[in-house]
Amino acid sequence: MYNKLSSHLIVVVLFLMLAGCRTYGDYGAEQASFDRVATINTQFAQTLDKAKAELETLQRAAASDSDLNTAVSQYEMLLARHADMVTAHGDLAATLEVKTGMLGKLSTSYRNLNRALGYITAEQLSMHKQYNQFASSLLPSAGMVAMVDAEQGRYQIAPPFYEQIRFALAQKSISEALAVRAGS
Numbered sequence: 058m059y060n061k062l063s064s065h066l067i068v069v070v071l072f073l074m075l076a077g078c079r080t081y082g083d084y085g086a087e088q089a090s091f092d093r094v095a096t097i098n099t100q101f102a103q104t105l106d107k108a109k110a111e112l113e114t115l116q117r118a119a120a121s122d123s124d125l126n127t128a129v130s131q132y133e134m135l136l137a138r139h140a141d142m143v144t145a146h147g148d149l150a151a152t153l154e155v156k157t158g159m160l161g162k163l164s165t166s167y168r169n170l171n172r173a174l175g176y177i178t179a180e181q182l183s184m185h186k187q188y189n190q191f192a193s194s195l196l197p198s199a200g201m202v203a204m205v206d207a208e209q210g211r212y213q214i215a216p217p218f219y220e221q222i223r224f225a226l227a228q229k230s231i232s233e234a235l236a237v238r239a240g241s
Contacts, residue, residue, distance in 0.1 A: 087155045090170035094153065094177060098146050101181050105139050108188065111231040112136060118235050128195060132231070135191060139184055146177050192229035196237055 115132055119125035153173055156166035 087167050087170055090167070090174050091153060091155050094150050094170065094174050097174075097177060097181065098143070098150055101146065101177075101184075102143050104185075105136070105143055108136055108139060114235065115231050118238075122238075125195075128191075132191060135184075135187055138187075142180055142184060146180070149173055149177065189229050192231050192234040195231065195234040 112129075112132055115125065115129055119129045150173070153170055154166060155170070
């Protein structure tokens with residue numbers, strides 16, 4: 058009786074273990090996540106190069122407008138933070154590994170890749186938001202309305218308030234913000 062009960066218990070436990078196993082992703086999901094991490098890190102590094110070019114534009118504008126001197130130092134801090142993130146994300150990507158096959162299913166490879174991808178994406182999105190907020194801070198209070206084309210600003214096409222929202226959600230550059238500032 059005891060043997061029969063223990064063998065049934067073992068079968069039930071094995072069934073529950075196998076039924077409770079989770080497979081993360083599909084075949085090739087690890088490699089796809091790894092490739093995505095590499096791609097977004099490369100794009101983020103390229104964004105840093107573009108942001109450095111915007112610094113030169115801001116410095117030229119600050120030479121003629123003394124109000125922008127503090128903005129230059131704030132932007133340099135943003136660039137330093139961005140450069141630190143590029144380095145940290147590169148270091149994180151270097152620690153990731155892709156394991157496939159049966160050993161891959163038993164390892165934490167997919168989970169680590171997925172977590173790293175989410176972490177890197179969230180940090181990069183945060184950095185882009187900071188750049189947008191900085192560019193918006195350069196605008197005068199009526200700057201969003203000033204950036205709307207005359208054709209797009211006509212009430213028949215879209216109410217001005219909607220154009221302000223569209224601009225607020227759009228990716229802004231320092232060059233655009235300085236152009237609006239110079240026009241005001």
